[in-house]
Amino acid sequence: KQSTDKRSKQWYQRRVRDNRARNWPSPGYTPYKHTTYMELDADGLYAVSKNLEMTEHLGTHMDAPHHFGKNAWDLASIPITHFIAPVVKIDVQEKCAKDWDYALTVADLESWEERNGEVPDNAVILMETGWGEKYYDAAAYLGTDMDTKATEFNYTAWAEAIHFPGFSAELAAKLVSDYNIVGVGVDTASIDPAIQSMFPAHFTVQENNIYNLENLCCLHKVPEKGATLMAIPPKMTGSSGFTVRVLVDTDSTYIYTLNSSAALSLTSIIIMVAMLWHA
Secondary structure, X not given: OEOOOOOOOEEEEOOOOOOXXXXXOOOOXXXXXXXXXXXXXXXXXXXXXXXEEOOOOEOOEEEOHHHXXXXXXXXXXXXXXXXXXXXXXXXXXXXXXXXXXXXXXXHHHHXXXXXXXXXXXXXXXXXXXXXXXXXXXXXXXXXXXOOOOOOOOOXXXXXXXXXXXXXXXXXXXXXXXXXXXEEEEEOOOOOOOOOOOOOHHHHHHHOOOOEEEEOOOOHHHOOOXXXXXXEOOOOOOOOOEEEOOEEEEOOHHHHOOOOOOOXXXXXXXXXXXXXXXXX
């Protein structure tokens, strides 16, 4: 969705949260359920309140570092400055189309740097696989159309059948050791390729207080460099993650410039947070 504000070009990286929203179907998860427990509609007056039941990791969502890091930050502990970050987008759609199990490599990142210069501090690394357009087609998005909501759902069989791209363990380690980033994201169901059943990229980045963004969409509208990502989850103590609405501004000179004389002031942060909280 393009903004009508001529001063910047913005797109929401979001999907509607409903019973079609994807989540990792680990045993014991709570399926999405949104029900009305109070509704008044009489004499010209209207009021409604609802209950919401769901897993934290529904649809487009943020994994807090605590998801795979026992002593790492929960959602409430992530510094608010980490939610507004310069984007490094690495487009590997052609490679992923040829290999559904493709893992983003150190060489892919180095190739980006050859074209665009150094990765900026406090960046978010986004991997564009082309999978975002497949989101509502389970067989195309996950590599299997097994019904994850079925009463007799077999998680082990499902986990063995799925296929989609993600970050390699080697790149995850490189990002932790040689770069100063705040997050990584991907337009698939997980930052780890589906064939990596032990989630090495998750463990590596999250134990080092780097968050994940998963099930992203519209990455084809995001440039390789020069954009700013904004993703602010609710401040939930103890939470391992939560569904999140992500905004990418493709003209960072308007809203946010990191590591320059036009650095964001505290006032600007407060205004931006207020805008995004109510978006």
